Amino acid sequence: xxxxxxxxxxxxxxxxxxxxxxxxxxxxxxxxxxxxxxxxxxxxxxxxxxxxxxxxxxxxxxxxxxxxxxxxxxxxxxxxxxxxxxxxxxxxxxxxxxxxxxxxxxxxxxxxxxxxxxxxxxxxxxxxxxxxxxxxxxxxxxxxxxxxxxxxxxxxxxxxxxxxxxxxxxxxxxxxxxxxxxxxxxxxxxxxxxx
Numbered sequence: 789x790x791x792x793x794x795x796x797x798x799x800x801x802x803x804x805x806x807x808x809x810x811x812x813x814x815x816x817x818x819x820x821x822x823x824x825x826x827x828x829x830x831x832x833x834x835x836x837x838x839x840x841x842x843x844x845x846x847x848x849x850x851x852x853x854x855x856x857x858x859x860x861x862x863x864x865x866x867x868x869x870x871x872x873x874x875x876x877x878x879x880x881x882x883x884x885x886x887x888x889x890x891x892x893x894x895x896x897x898x899x900x901x902x903x904x905x906x907x908x909x910x911x912x913x914x915x916x917x918x919x920x921x922x923x924x925x926x927x928x929x930x931x932x933x934x935x936x937x938x939x940x941x942x943x944x945x946x947x948x949x950x951x952x953x954x955x956x957x958x959x960x961x962x963x964x965x966x967x968x969x970x971x972x973x974x975x976x977x978x979x980x981x982x983x
Contacts, residue, residue, distance in 0.1 A: 791903050794910040797863035797871070797896070802855050806900055809852050813904040822901045826852050828894045844890055856893040863896065868912055871896050 792803035809826070816822040823829050827848035846853070863871040871892045878888040903910055947955075 797859045805855050819898045819901050823894050860892045
């Protein structure tokens, strides 16, 4: 039996399509390589201070993307599914439906990558809530702002006005997300079980 069919939202046909187009999972070292193979990574245009992320590259096979889209639609129906949680989190932030769907397709493909690599069945509770709360508390105690390796937030450096404003926004957004995490961890958890 194909292990991918243990994921809620992925049936036997979809599992066969993904497995057939993947061919050999050992060709891929990381999830980024795997999602790029199917054309789900964002296309980045860099020019000076500007860095634009426009749409997905669509380099891979379109059949897999079409199949993943319908899978995400069925994953959203289960409120406990990690893809569903991600979709509604993005929608609450005001992100457009299709952008959220692309992000969820990447997440579902990442789950498929993990299952193909490990050979284990899908566990819907693999994202442990206690673990994420502990990690967020740890980052709050350290006082670190999560950012990319090469991204500097130094406002005293000789930079353009546009870059200075961008860095100020990043700092403000990270402070806001830290406050949100603190308020969420203090609230009692809701019962999200299906009725």
